[in-house]
Amino acid sequence: MAEKAIMFDSSRCSACKGCQVACKTWNLLPSPIELNSQKWSGTLQNPPDLDENTRLVISFDEKPREKYGVDWAFGRRGCSHCTDAPCVQVCPSGCMHKDEETGFVIFDTDLCTGCQYCHMACPFDVPRYHNVGLSGYNITVNKCTACIDRVRNDRAPACVSTCQPGALMFGDRDEMLKIAHERVDLLKEKGFEAARVYGENEMGGLHTLRVLKYPIEQYGLPENPQTSPLLGAMGWMKPILGVGAVALVGGLGISFLTGLGYHRDEMRYDEVNHDIIDVDTGETIRHIDKEAGER
Amino acid sequence: MTGHYCDFKNADVILTSGSNNLENHPVSSKWVQRALDAGATWIVVDPRFTRTASQADIYCPIRPGTDIAFYGGMINYIIEKDLWQHEYVEHYTNATFIMDEGYSFDPETGFFSGWDESKKAYDKHTWHYQVESESEWDTSEGGSFAWVKDPGVPEFTPPKVQVARKDPTMQDPQCVWQLMKKHYSRYTIEKVCETCGMDEDTLIQVYEAYASTGAPEKAGTILYALGQTQHTYGTNNTRIMTLVQLLLGNVGVAGGGLNALRGEPNVQGATDMAMLVFDFPGYLRWPNVSESPNLRAWCESQTYYGGFYTNKPKFMVSALKEWFGEHATVENDYGYDWLPKIPKNGGDYTTMGTFHLMDAGTMKGYFAWGQNPVVSDPNSAFNRRAMANLEWLVVADWVETATASFWRAPDMKPEDIQTEVYFLPAALIYEKSGTIANSGRWLQWRYKAVEPVGEAKPDYEIADMLWTKIVELYKAEGGPSAESILNVKWDYYVDGKIDPRPVAWAFNGYKVASSDMKSAKMDLLPAFAQLKADGSTACAIWIYGGYYNNSDAPLDPAAQPVGRREHDDPGELGLYPKWAFSWPANRRIIYNRASADANGKPWNPKRVLVEWNGTEWATRNDVPDFVFQTANADGTNTPVAPNDNAFFMKPEQHANFISYGLADAALPEHYEPFESPTKNTFNALQNSPLMKFADHPSAKKGDFGEFPIVATTYSITEHWQTGAQTRMCPALNEIAPRQFIEMSMELAEEKGIKNGDEVIVWNNRGEVRLNALVTARFRPLTVNGETIHQVGMIHHWDWTNMFSTGEVVNDLTPNVGDPNSFIPEFKAFLVDVKKA
Amino acid sequence: MATKRFIKRHSLQTRLTHGTVVFSCIWLMISGLFIFVPPLAAAAPGVAQFMRVTHRIVGTIFILVPIISAIAAPGGFKAFLGKYFTKWTPEDFEFMKKFVPYMLGPKRVHMPDQDEVKSGQRVADGMLILGGIAMGVSGLVLWLGTSVFAASPGTIAVMRFIHDLFFMVLVVFVAAHFYLGSGIFQPYRGTRKLMFGSGEVPESDALYHWGFWAREEIEKGENVVEREV
């Protein structure tokens, strides 16, 4: 299987959210059912953001036009499936990993330790977790898997399959990239100056490519996505700890060896004469000269 | 729809007006996008900037309820700039026909000729053509209408064939063309903008773009929905769009047509099936006391002198034969008298009227089959209170709808309500089988996948149980006109169990003598052309003829035309003639004769539906919707050379600009909504003179002084109708959790409302609380020099449901309607708004 | 039979507090290691989940017990602070200078007299305390910031860096502290009992380790007990 990609063409998206629902029903992700407990964003973007059971959200951003209407940017919030996926790099348990065949970033719930490092590492603020609570028991990650089960069974991901206007496409990444560039050319011809492809090179190349119709700010995407430099510290911290631990144990070992056979005569202090006396011999080892200011 | 969904891809220009097709008919997005890919232009005209508008090339705002002004201006523009399709108009429409001397329209009064103030109705005799000559049907042996004399055909006097006077030069001042031209000359750009509220540049841009489809090879399609129809002049809204399409030569061509995007999965089927006061299955007319008190009168009043509807007696007799079976004989008029006759005040029995009847105590029992009028009908609070007068109510549905629980609405006291309410749990769509008709008239088969949950049952089973019990009661106890009930044919069983397949046989039609439903041995008719008026054929609904015609496997829908799943696409126009079945006769684009010129040559060689090659109609990518050949006695066919009879469902076989068909106008004329923020400047009447139910005390008209904000209601893509069906899906509540009212930033600032605030919206009929969604997608408009604010509300909530509840927005909408269709005016009314 | 003198050095409360902190610290290190060292977690995911839960419970103990202890004995806490934040004597500096040679040759190198808390102790314990506080604060933010409130990803990353860094710092100082405190280092034999025993130090050991303090205490006498051994 060649490297795959999901391509999202924001200029074709009608923001119906069919993809959000298809994602939920295929992956059997629950939605709130307690009466009126659903979160409302105050806009059409609902739920307001990704959450433990929501892997995909269509984002809405509107900028008033001079005359009538708005520049209405529909974005696709969800895993970008980076080539250089920092979530995979930081995952301590091997839970978050790359599907070698397709390039998608997938996870194995059974291996998740709930450390949530992948969220800290993600430049797109994507991974979310089940069971996040004080106990911390059984926290498990959730995010888009590009419906890897479907892909492996020759179907497009659920979101792509359901997309009526054809805003979502799925196929070989090269092919998707080509279509994306063609779409951008067309949009530029139509006067959408800011139109661009997003994801060609970001994070080593994303496996969810985006055709942006309006300026990037309207999509809430980072211009130059990068993982926090602090997370790079993990790279040097562990070797240092390893070396340090070995050195420390070695040093202490030598110290121990040099101390073997150490013996100290028992002492007592004569508080009246201010003498330190060897208990066994009764000799005064040392006199504390209080007048001289000794203590 | 004259076309179908896949056909949108063939359009050069798409005009969405009175519809939010991407949101409410999302599959349209696929086909509109295909058109755009091929270089089409897309125009969206809507009071607010919708998700649909966000994708369009041109967006034009409009004040709710001013579409006739908008399109009247377009007609004027097209005629003035000479952008109309000359050959099409001259040959296929009634533009050349000369109207009665007395026909006129007077803007000084706002009335067409024939207004009778005492009857409050039009005498429409001046809305007809001048007759040049009259002749009789040839009913002699071997003649075209010999069947009239066949034994078994009910006796009736055939209509006189009328030939209208015409002026091919279209210069006669009384010819349709000149009258129409004069009528719309008043609809100037300036006046349209003052009334509708958009600026002139935008309006001209729209007119120019759409009028470009007047070029013969170009196709333009109009997508509309309830935004056009839900007005007190809704039928005329749809008519004026037809006028535009005819002027531009867009009807009957691939990528053209007038496409009503219908809102319910099988509303097309329900309309086909005549679940309407005045209708009989297959768009025939239900017997009524004035025109058709008996079968003879029905045949005489309904049968057209020309065109395809000369065949109506065949359809009616076959339908009666299906209705009463062996009890229907020529001697008893095929049981015609047993059917109820619609009384003179038939309009009072349409939905809004039924609530008036409940209020008055006339109506005592009520069935709601998968419909939720307590939320979906206007002036809901009045409706709820009226329902409390019912003795009994039966609701068949999936969930406890607001209609089922009207007695425990927040403003009702259950203890005081004596209505007995039955709730019957219904099966889901995939828990039963049957036929469904989409907006493009495709009949498709649904296969049962699982058994219903619990005790839920398919509606056909519920109907059968109830009917069987009623028949049992009448057999045991008798009753007035019991024979109307006891003579009904009700034998739709397979292996003793009620089943949709025998009903499908009845839809398709069969030869009575050689068929036996009981043993499932059916002699199904190939098509409706084989129907007879002599009682030898039975057919419940003639337009479905041919959809289930394989007599070899009557029990297997997959072996029937309705069950076809092949992808052949002759002409690559997306016609898919071997996928399911499209009524009538599997025609995918109706009026397709008009896709070719007077000589039968297609206007656009790339979009060929039918083509005359000089000797015959050799290319028939679609099933011809005209007489393209005649059958000879020896079984051969003789091709019929191209003629101008492109609209053969009309007696004159030409499309109508001026028509006598509607009650309230011969040509669409602008009137203001029942509740309007301004004065009608096009004529002296403020409202349509025939607006229905405006005088009923419950309508409680509000005036602009008191309620200065124009309101409209609509759906969003995430929910559907009253929400009973979508609020039961947690995923849908999650993506659209709250009811909201959309308003402009300007109005919000004026009222001190911030996004998300709870606001109170009220008028004389009610008050609701909703959350504000403040957006630049709504803008105030300047109408006749004044700034008019508009708000829009979604209507998918009520007090029921265990996941998501809200308020009933239709408490605010006026229960007034159109005199032709009796549709309520949901789309334009007045309210005021304040922060809660 | 002879009697010997002992100096009371750590109260029971101090010893209990210390003990709790020691055990929680060890547990936190082990359980944290399951996240810090991927193969551990991968080898036993179920154990890792269990460890994560205990990390939070024990972390709470680790943070709360010293705080409660300080609140319960404000005087002691004040005195405690006094001992650590005190002026450095020339002997303190000398101690620090001689520390490494001493560790590698305790038989040859002799250390100067010290007050109740050695200067080296002040540095080492200080690092332990500082590390403990850093771990506690960053741990709390990591925990509550992803459950009770939503901390920004930037904050989380910083806190995680702190948590990792001080884990390493603590590994070094805890190891050293353990090496000395448990008396593996021969000259420190017996010091284990100060925290995990009676809390009393024999006169002879006191004179060796904390000369100034031992003599002062013996002169005062109030914390001196005589016991037959």
Place this chain on the structure above:
Amino acid sequence: MNLTRRGFFKATALAFAGSMAYELSAQSQAFAVDLHNGEWKLVNTEEYTNICCYCSGGCGSIVSVRDGEVINVEGDPDHPINEGCLCPKGAAMFQLRNIVDPATNEVVHNPERRTTPMVRRPGATEWEEISWEEAIEGVARRVKDTRDATLIEKENGITVNYTPAIGSLGGSQQNSEEEYLILKMMRSLGLVAIDNQARV
């Protein structure tokens, strides 16, 4: 048949649909949907085509069934109108019958649905569950009494056979066969007030 399934479907046979649809017996209601067992979700399912129940687009859907229970509903990729796509409402059709309980993550029958006949007696504040027999008998009795009391057989010498006292609304959700049966029943009872969702 020229079935171009675009390689999307591997395992299951659509040909089942025609014949199987009528032979399904009530089977176990047990839910066998488990995404974490590593098995392909649609393994051993039968497929039945259906048409969406929302707008009038007529989009095709495929209902996947295992052990008598719906496992999945999604667009029919062979359908020429929607080519396998469904809007949010259509994509949620599975939930009309089954939903995922967020508390347990288990698939359960939709609790909002009512699956037992009920009656609300005059003046009562609650529903009472009844049998189908009771429901049908109750309604039939009401219908007959009202019809018999209000039927107008003749008006101005014309046989009219209508009752102004009963109304029947709806039908746009039903299949055409059901609409016909409802219409036939209602008209035969003499109803004039027949209407459906055509206006709303």
